[in-house]
Amino acid sequence: MSTAVRTAARIPGELLDSLAGDRAGESHPTVWSEWLEANGLPDPSAEEWRYTPLDEMAEALFASRPAGSPGIDPATFDAVAPRHGGVRLVFIDGRFSEELSDSPASADLEEPLPPGARVGELCGLQGPHAADAAELLGRWALPQGEDLAPNDGFRALNALGGGDTAVVSISPGVAVGSPIHILHLRSAAAGDDPPTLSQPRTLIDVGSGASCRVIETHLSMGAGFTNATTRIRVGVDGHLHHIRVQDEHHAAHHMGDTVVETHRGAHLESIAVNLGASRSRCGIDLALCGEHATADLSGLSLLSADQRCDTVLGVDHRVPNCTSSQDFRSIVDDRARSSFCGHVLVDHGAAGTDSSQSNRNLLLSRRAQADTRPWLEILADDVKCTHGATVGRIDEDARFYMLSRGIPAEKAESMLIGAFAAEVIDDVEPPALRDTLYARIDELDQGAHS
Amino acid sequence: MLSIQNLTASVLDESGTAESNQILRGIDLEIGPGEVHAIMGPNGSGKSTLSNVLTGRAGYGVSGKVLFDGADLLSMDPEERAAAGLFLAFQYPVEIPGVGNMYFLRTAVNAVRTARGEPELSATAFLATAKEAMAELEMDPAFLSRSVNAGFSGGEKKRNEVLQMTLLQPRLAILDETDSGLDIDALRIVAHGIEKLRNPERSMLIITHYPRLLEYVKPDRVHVLRAGRIVREGGPELAYELEEMGYGPGEATAEPADATPTDTADPSGSHAEPDDGPQAPQARSLL
Incomplete structure (x- = not known):
């Protein structure tokens, strides 16, 4: 803890x-400041932070x-921002941009959102969706919240100064066909200003028997955090x-x-793609809270130059x-x-758990x-847990x-690299996004030959 | 068409220097257009090393000269050799999970066509050609949608090799123990596939342990390779003589086995082929 306190100081x-x-109007900023002063950023010697630089x-x-004022003009935005077919919500420097976002009721959408699906900024929501979202946020936001895996300073910072919250809230039984796209973009610093800090927040609440697809994109126009x-x-x-x-600016x-968290009988498919940023961490904490749920987590990192990316999983089988x-792959040039650090915890009593983990790394x-670190912690009997790692x-x-x-030779290599990534990428929808990823793999490979 | 002159080869160690014992110790071989030659010989005589060196596999220190249609083969990259019309049917075809067989075949065919100055085949034209060739080899068209050789039985892999040869239309095909691990029916189908490709413009070099394949694809010449040298040559009758008499006593082989990079990398590490039934009864080892 001494290290953490020293870092915090x-x-x-x-x-x-x-x-x-920035959030003066909200209820408990002092709680967060005090928490941060007491606990600081994470302890670098903790297992789950071991590989993060x-x-x-820091x-x-x-x-x-934080950026002074929204720093992007619509023309620049249109040039960089992808579209994936469904409704798109845009947040610039953590602030909701009504101007750049689709209106969910817009007639321009290929497929309007069905009644019972609400997307938008938290404060703009009304009725039960807003109440649910606020309840969820409140639960997760408490510093010593029971449901929160070990808290850390970055979470606390986000709670202290986080931006508007992007909310996707789907009512029970409602199925949304086209993907909902949440785009977070951090602007570049203006002139001699310090690099920008953006703290985006996203909340996805899928009701009982409901289904949807969400694409969450993080972009930036320059150095910063x-x-x-x-x-x-x-x-x-x-x-x-x-x-x-995550496709941020290279610096x-x-x-x-x-x-x-998943509840009884729920099904989660999650794909984490890490392309950009000089230094990045992709943390996923999953709690399986109801029986007979299925969660398939996968990920792909494409890294070159002196990039570093740390993927850290915590999968908690509670029931x-x-x-x-978990199928995570990286292609490193x-x-x-x-x-990669993949922690799977099978709690006492979580019998009948079936968990498999694979981490594969291709060095170009x-x-x-x-680095790869499987970390299985099994406290129950009658479980099936496998893991495998290759470099x-x-x-x-x-x-x-x-x-x-x-x-x-170049074509053969690019076919082999593509084949390595295929198992993750082929689950990516829509196809245009999948094609973009394959194109990025080709770029990486071309770079390897230049 | 192919002229091998005093070819020697040694395995390179990790630092890239040649290890002391040579595997090929001065091979001379001339193959004319349309000719089929067979190379037989005991395990470890250098047969697979010869096919590896001819197709340009890395990891060997090589000297001597090989002319392919008059061009210096040894100075060419493997893909250039393929474009020039050289084809190797692998003893152990490689599994490539994640690369679809159809995509692989079409990329190869079009790469070779482009290198030869021919127009690429459209997807439709390619598919029609491939399906026709597959029917000849009694291959299920479903193989096109699977990954290259992944999960194929031994016999299916060998058929896939002959399919590739059919589609690539090489000038010279080297068949490295294409008959090993095949049951009688599969051997007949594969052999017919090979024989069908025989023409006055196309030469073949068949590496085998058994005369059975040579009954279907009758060679013009048979060479016996032993300890890295060709020690006997003759007509097709030599194959039967060898089966009767064995290779006989002679110079002991210097190496325990073909010390090729392929052999150590082969995941199965054995000749056992899972799904094509037992070895053909006539496929008795010659040693």
């Missing part, structure tokens, strides 16, 4: 003040400040397909924190008879480094690195086989 008071001031993260965080939290609840027999894409720092799978250069290079036998058929 370095959080500039000016930064804390600027964040607290916390020093560099340095970038401390140097950044993004400290994002996403909170997800999948209700009884609910179904969520969630894709999270950016990104802290991603996703917390999910019997749930199934989870140049001097980049990918890390001699100086590329991958390797392109299979020479397969490569030669392709060359011997006349396929040029």
